[in-house]
Amino acid sequence: MKNKIISRVLTALVVIASAIVWQSCKPKAPATVSMGDAASKAFVPPGKYDEFYNVVSGGFNGQMSIYGLPSGRLFRIIPVFSQFPENGYGYSEETIPMLNTSHGFVPWDDLHHIALSTTSGQHDGRWAFANANNTPRVARVDMKTFKTVEILELPHSGGNHSSPFITENTEYVVAGTRFSVPVGDKTDVPISSFKENFKGYISFISVDPADGKMKIAFQLKTPGVSFDLARAGKGKSHGWFFFSTYNTEQAYTLLEVNASQKDKDFIMAVNWKKAEEYIKAGKGQTVKAKYAHNEWDESTHTGVSNIMDEVLQLDPAELKDIIYFIPCPKSPHGCDTDPTGEYIVGSGKLAALIPVFSFTKIQQAIANKDFEGEFAGIPVIKYEAALHGEVKKPGLGPLHTEFDEKGNAYTSFFVSSEIVKWNVQSLEVLDRVPTYYSIGHLSVPGGPTAKPHGKYVVAYNKITKDRYLPTGPELTQSAQLYDISGDKMQLVLDFPTTGEPHYAESIPAEMVMPNSQKIYKLEENKHPYAALGEGQAKVERKGKEVHVYMTAIRSHLTPDNIEGVKLGDDVYFHVTNLEQDWDVPHGFAIKGANNAELLVMPGETATLKWKPLTTGIFPFYCTDFCSALHQEMQGYIRVSPAGSNVPLKFSTGKIEDQSSGAGQ
Amino acid sequence: MKKYILILAVFAMACGQQTATTETAAVTEVPAGGQSNVKDDDSQQDVVKIAVNSPDHTTLVAALKAAEYVDALSNAGPFTVFAPTNAAFDKLPAGTLETLTKPENKEQLRTILEYHVYVGVLTETMIQDGMKLNQVSLDNVTLGKKDGKITVNGANVLGSARGSNGIVYIIDTVLLPPDNK
Numbered sequence: 001m002k003n004k005i006i007s008r009v010l011t012a013l014v015v016i017a018s019a020i021v022w023q024s025c026k027p028k029a030p031a032t033v034s035m036g037d038a039a040s041k042a043f044v045p046p047g048k049y050d051e052f053y054n055v056v057s058g059g060f061n062g063q064m065s066i067y068g069l070p071s072g073r074l075f076r077i078i079p080v081f082s083q084f085p086e087n088g089y090g091y092s093e094e095t096i097p098m099l100n101t102s103h104g105f106v107p108w109d110d111l112h113h114i115a116l117s118t119t120s121g122q123h124d125g126r127w128a129f130a131n132a133n134n135t136p137r138v139a140r141v142d143m144k145t146f147k148t149v150e151i152l153e154l155p156h157s158g159g160n161h162s163s164p165f166i167t168e169n170t171e172y173v174v175a176g177t178r179f180s181v182p183v184g185d186k187t188d189v190p191i192s193s194f195k196e197n198f199k200g201y202i203s204f205i206s207v208d209p210a211d212g213k214m215k216i217a218f219q220l221k222t223p224g225v226s227f228d229l230a231r232a233g234k235g236k237s238h239g240w241f242f243f244s245t246y247n248t249e250q251a252y253t254l255l256e257v258n259a260s261q262k263d264k265d266f267i268m269a270v271n272w273k274k275a276e277e278y279i280k281a282g283k284g285q286t287v288k289a290k291y292a293h294n295e296w297d298e299s300t301h302t303g304v305s306n307i308m309d310e311v312l313q314l315d316p317a318e319l320k321d322i323i324y325f326i327p328c329p330k331s332p333h334g335c336d337t338d339p340t341g342e343y344i345v346g347s348g349k350l351a352a353l354i355p356v357f358s359f360t361k362i363q364q365a366i367a368n369k370d371f372e373g374e375f376a377g378i379p380v381i382k383y384e385a386a387l388h389g390e391v392k393k394p395g396l397g398p399l400h401t402e403f404d405e406k407g408n409a410y411t412s413f414f415v416s417s418e419i420v421k422w423n424v425q426s427l428e429v430l431d432r433v434p435t436y437y438s439i440g441h442l443s444v445p446g447g448p449t450a451k452p453h454g455k456y457v458v459a460y461n462k463i464t465k466d467r468y469l470p471t472g473p474e475l476t477q478s479a480q481l482y483d484i485s486g487d488k489m490q491l492v493l494d495f496p497t498t499g500e501p502h503y504a505e506s507i508p509a510e511m512v513m514p515n516s517q518k519i520y521k522l523e524e525n526k527h528p529y530a531a532l533g534e535g536q537a538k539v540e541r542k543g544k545e546v547h548v549y550m551t552a553i554r555s556h557l558t559p560d561n562i563e564g565v566k567l568g569d570d571v572y573f574h575v576t577n578l579e580q581d582w583d584v585p586h587g588f589a590i591k592g593a594n595n596a597e598l599l600v601m602p603g604e605t606a607t608l609k610w611k612p613l614t615t616g617i618f619p620f621y622c623t624d625f626c627s628a629l630h631q632e633m634q635g636y637i638r639v640s641p642a643g644s645n646v647p648l649k650f651s652t653g654k655i656e657d658q659s660s661g662a663g664q
Numbered sequence: 665m666k667k668y669i670l671i672l673a674v675f676a677m678a679c680g681q682q683t684a685t686t687e688t689a690a691v692t693e694v695p696a697g698g699q700s701n702v703k704d705d706d707s708q709q710d711v712v713k714i715a716v717n718s719p720d721h722t723t724l725v726a727a728l729k730a731a732e733y734v735d736a737l738s739n740a741g742p743f744t745v746f747a748p749t750n751a752a753f754d755k756l757p758a759g760t761l762e763t764l765t766k767p768e769n770k771e772q773l774r775t776i777l778e779y780h781v782y783v784g785v786l787t788e789t790m791i792q793d794g795m796k797l798n799q800v801s802l803d804n805v806t807l808g809k810k811d812g813k814i815t816v817n818g819a820n821v822l823g824s825a826r827g828s829n830g831i832v833y834i835i836d837t838v839l840l841p842p843d844n845k
Contacts, residue, residue: 035692256742257790260783263798330798350783352800393771396736396800397783415783416736417698437699438740463740465702 035491041483042493044071049513052445052506054458055114055128059500062109064130064141069445069456069506070481072495080139080148081109081132083596089148091596093572093607094527100305101153102290106135112502113164113229116143117212121168121234121339121450125511127212129164129173136160138175138205140212144517149296152214155289155311156183156201162227162243166207168234168450172217172272175203176227176243180250184287194252198224202243203311204272213295218279218312220270220322223376224250226259227268228333229400234450235341237359239273242344244328244335248375260350264327264383266375267335267346269362275314275322283319284312299526301604317377324366325375327383328355334400338409338424339450343388345409345424347398354398354411356427358388389427394420399440400503402447404454404484412442412459419459419482421489433489435480437463444484445506453508457482457489460501468496477501518582520603527605529574534558539650546571546648552586552600553578554627556652557620560635564648567615567641573598576605587623590637597623612639698735708828711745712737715832723753723761730765731774737781743830744782744797746805746816748838756838775801779841785831788814788824803841 044050050068058065062082066075083090083099090099090107099105109132117127128141136157140150154160158179166173180198182189189197199221206217226247233240248265251258278284289311296303316322328335334347337359344357364370365385372382397415404410409424417438421431439459446453459482464475476496483490522532531537531549537558540547546569551558557575565571575588579602589597590610598606612618622633640646695701700712712734715721724747728734737743753761764773778801786797793809808815815821819837826832 032693033696035694039692254790256784257786260798350798352778352802415739415741417739434698434735463699465699465704 038483038490038492041490042070042072042481044068044073049509051509052453052456053509053512054443054504054506055116056460056497056501056504057111057114057130058498059112059502060110061499062111062132063499064111064114064128065498065501066146067495067497068509069458070483070493072479072481072493074498076146077498078141078146078148080130080141081106081111081137081151083107085596087599088596088606088608091608092598093609094300094302094605097303097305098148098151098294098296100294101135101137101292102155102307103135108134109137110134111139111499112161114503114505115164115166115173115448116505116507117170117207118166118449119169121238123446123449123451123507123511124170125507125515127170127207128505129166131160131163131175133159133161133178136175136177138164138173138214140207140214142212143512144515145298146516147296149298150212150214151292151294152205152216153291153293154201154203154216155291156181156199156219157203162202162230164205165230165232165241165448167232167241167272168238170207170209172232172241173205173207173214174230174232174241174243175205176230177201178226178228180224180226191252194224195250198250198252200225200227202227202270204275214293216291216308216311218275218284218314220275221313221315221317222268222323223317223378225266228331229335231335231337231344231448233337233341233359234339237337237341237344239271240359241270241272242335242337243268243270244332244346245325246331246333260331264329265331265348266325266380267328267332267344267357268378269324269326269381271322275319278314278319278322279312284314286310287313298520299524301520301525301527301530301606320379321366323378324362325378325380326357326362326386327372327380329353334398334411336401336403336409336448338403339405339452341450343424345401345411347400347411349397349399349414351398352393352396354391354394354401354422355383356388356391356424357386361388362386391422391427391429394422394429395432400442402442402444402457403452404444404447405452406454408484410442410444410447410457410484410489412439414438414440414462419457419489421484431488433482433491435459435461436467436478436494437461437465441501441503443504443506445508448505453506455483455485456506457484458504458506460497460504462500464496467494518602519580520601522576522578522580522603525576525603525605527574527576529572529607530576530605531558531574532576533578534652537650537652539564539648541648544569548573548650550575550588551578552576552588552622552633554584555622555629555633557588557622557633557635558652559650560652561654562635562650563638563640564646565612565637565639566644566646567612567639569612571610571612571637572607573610573620574605574607575600577602579603584626585624586626586633588620589623590620591618599624615639615641698738700734700738702738710738710829711741711743711827711832714825714827715745715747718747718834720749720751720834721747723750724748727753727761727765727773728777731770731777733774733777737829739829741829742783742785743827744784744786745830745832746780746819746821746835746839747832748780748819748835749822752819752836752838775841775843776838779803779805779839787831799841801841803843805839 052069054067079089136154157177158181161178162176182197230243247259328346330348330351370385395413481493577600
């Protein structure tokens, strides 16, 4: 009888299976679900503003982009680590220094994470920090101008992934290396000497509370592992920082297999207040290091790059009470502290559980020396001693967790492609929603702060496939917005994003919008080549350099006729936009330019270098539609042979030939 | 027999439906489901499609479906899937499968299926005798490799197939996680 039932079940299964096979033929038609009132929740009426600025990393485009939530509308792309021919960033003479590094000019990077500045653990709307994963750097974007104003390179780092997470009052931005590398004098070593020679470094970058200026305060020399993500403690855990690590196997080849051998890697807890004490006590060691520090000067509209030559380091293997390891299952990615600062959520990306650690228990374990041993000279706290509890089998591949204002956590699951909502205290799973497809990070407005704004969670997905009209092999990235104001998460919007968003933060519009700058005041323009009125427009020769002090105002460029340039000259067009009116940039482009165009904001001066390669007449013009006579906003430059006697001259509106043009 | 026809009818209906979005005053219908629904006949097959297209794995596919595990294995992976044949399921003690496919035992079925999945692509050349893999179920399996013959927890690997998001090893015995042994 039983056998018969089994065989019947099996037959049934076979039938189902064949139905699946048959269904997989085509046309495959998924069932549908109701969106309910979702559309109205994402709808921002024409002319109305979004509720949140959504500051999104661009991943491989090296940029940061600004969206509105809940509409998902893209407002602006801010070039940070990548050249941007659209506005001349990284091409203009003023911005080239911003991309200088100890490796020379690096025109691209991989921007993964965003950190919005906080005061007392809450958003303050001042700056957005971003990391460069490839050539290790941290950038600061000013939320008044939405412009990259500072880039600091990180010595002794192999790739700045675990960054730019910040402390409660933006005292520090951290930068942990993804790749451990050999540093110092002994860098030409066999790769197989990883365990002996490779080290991981964490930089603590101090941020000046007055003007945001960054400085590497100190570096921690840590064992050769990979640092993935991090979060600062807050509230009761202020003074601590938590980093996820992987490859504690210390593999240097086929990490796909060899870095996944151990059941547990570590969360690294750093007592940075203790590090500060050691520095005060003179325990720091100054070591040689070469790295670039690039700063933007808003008065000269110019970036300046300085190469630094030393950095202060602490060795936690000797100064024992700075760092502690806590075992965490399977290559943790996310390492997120809840709004109270009590709970630290580890997300083992290959695990099917989420461990939640308790700050109080970690402190007790340290006090009681409840260690299971040491790893590379660093004490390892017993897993159970630090553990608040585990969310068992919440999904597959937990990556990253953020929090709402009601004590709930939202964890992204890459492998099972979903967001799971759970209660931080009870560890109970409350809800789950699918994402489309394979979510990486997620973002709750204010989610990493002490005071989440809640309301939404955005999924930043890694796979797009059939979500939008296809555009060949390369597709846009897909994000989804979920309303989390109720008990159940509700999908309200699916929107494409540019680059590859890794992490993003959102901040209420009213915290940023009132400060948004409209123009640069001309009287504050201290650019050495600015022409602050048409009367100051001129052309000067300095040897083989020709400097054009050019002005732009609706609807002409001054000068617009230039002669006397010779082959072999370098011509510098210093274009000052004389407008003092919001949203009237002027552009500048010249035929044959081997670099880019310029977009010059009202009151700003920017410089394009141009080296003519042939003689002749070269047109230039304004590229940003500025008025009804924008198309007339143009000029000519004449290039003569190297030995020519054509005198240097320039003009605008001067009619020399009375038989043509307006002079007729 | 009636029951089977009904099941077929349900799937037939699902197949006949269009992905059209019907809009009414306030309600929008949108496609449901995950990556397994993506229409794509051009790309290399993923590990689920490999199983679906194998006549020897109909029971496994049905079990994946019952455990709602098809979408998970259609994602980017990377996966190593140990895929028991129909004959392997037939070797289970009488009643096992019947019990497991009951809706109330979905979690248990999932655990068993998760014991067959490793996150990571382990090609044959990477496999070493005695190697342990921590499976999605959180339990370990032990691989064997002797004279080029691969085993997992003693089950024989009968063949392998490379999918777009992972590798499938066909095995002759269902793997049961330690708690279920």
